[in-house]
Amino acid sequence: xxxxxxxxxxxxxxxxxxxxxxxxxxxxxxxxxxxxxxxxxxxxxxxxxxxxxxxxxxxxxxxxxxxxxxxxxxxxxxxxxxxxxxxxxxxxxxxxxxxxxxxxxxxxxxxxxxxxxxxxxxxxxxxxxxxxxxxxxxxxxxxxxxxxxxxxxxxxxxxxxxxxxxxxxxxxxxxxxxxxxxxxxxxxxxxxxxxxxxxxxxxxxxxxxxxxxxxxxxxxxxxxxxxxxxxxxxxxxxxxxxxxxxxxxxxxxxxxxxxxxxxxxxxxxxxxxxxxxxxxxxxx
Numbered sequence: 001x002x003x004x005x006x007x008x009x010x011x012x013x014x015x016x017x018x019x020x021x022x023x024x025x026x027x028x029x030x031x032x033x034x035x036x037x038x039x040x041x042x043x044x045x046x047x048x049x050x051x052x053x054x055x056x057x058x059x060x061x062x063x064x065x066x067x068x069x070x071x072x073x074x075x076x077x078x079x080x081x082x083x084x085x086x087x088x089x090x091x092x093x094x095x096x097x098x099x100x101x102x103x104x105x106x107x108x109x110x111x112x113x114x115x116x117x118x119x120x121x122x123x124x125x126x127x128x129x130x131x132x133x134x135x136x137x138x139x140x141x142x143x144x145x146x147x148x149x150x151x152x153x154x155x156x157x158x159x160x161x162x163x164x165x166x167x168x169x170x171x172x173x174x175x176x177x178x179x180x181x182x183x184x185x186x187x188x189x190x191x192x193x194x195x196x197x198x199x200x201x202x203x204x205x206x207x208x209x210x211x212x213x214x215x216x217x218x219x220x221x222x223x224x225x226x227x228x229x230x231x232x233x234x235x236x237x238x239x240x241x242x243x244x245x246x247x248x249x250x251x252x253x254x255x256x257x258x259x260x261x262x263x264x265x266x267x268x269x270x271x272x273x274x275x276x277x278x279x280x281x282x283x284x
Contacts, residue, residue, distance in 0.1 A: 062148055109220070138229075175193050240253040
């Protein structure tokens with residue numbers, strides 16, 4: 001356990017001292033101990049920011065779309081992979097669906113550009129050949145959230161199957177044998193045996209996912225942003241980057257991060273309480 005304990009102490013708990021920057025007008029030359037204390041000034045500035053509710057809306061909508069559309073995909077994919085009986089073919093399919101996870105967001109954004117851009121996009125070239133027209137997918141603010149969600153599904157759905165496949169592997173085979181004797185087909189076995197057996201894993205991962213409801217893939221959003229979709233693509237992560245890094249206002253960037261962390265903690269505790277309230281298992 002020591003490597004894990006040291007990891008959390010060094011990289012998780014020790015840096016929390018830097019949260020004091022959120023309550024200061026931080027100056028790098030004066031440091032944490034020499035910077036002026038201003039209390040909740042930066043939080044007040046954040047909450048009274050003209051576009052605060054737009055940032056909140058964009059962050060929550062992207063995460064809820066990911067929760068509703070992305071979260072079930074690894075479960076369904078794991079169930080499908082588990083039904084493959086040929087071991088070599090099964091391993092081949094697992095390797096194929098895992099592969100996109102190891103691509104950087106720069107590569108994923110580049111592939112998206114080459115597929116959907118107006119001038120060189122493969123899809124627009126096909127549309128142009130068929131209809132003589134093109135469509136501005138990447139600059140359409142009504143499609144931005146959909147494209148972001150589809151990118152997440154393509155990149156990480158396969159990787160997300162690992163935990164569910166491990167949970168499915170732990171199901172007692174005798175349960176399936178008894179179900180076959182009783183005349184249950186494969187769909188009935190999945191519904192009445194596999195899904196109930198991995199329910200606790202699904203609930204735990206869902207609770208942990210709710211803890212990240214204020215976190216959006218910063219690299220992904222930054223790479224996909226353009227001036228025409230800023231109204232639907234600007235989120236807390238990009239705002240913290242613009243203010244904290246580009247404009248040098250470190251304090252407001254830390255305040256944004258602290259706000260996100262507090263909201264995430266409330267979401268986890270609330271989801272954990274609801275899970276136990278309705279007879280499920282929580283994480284603590």
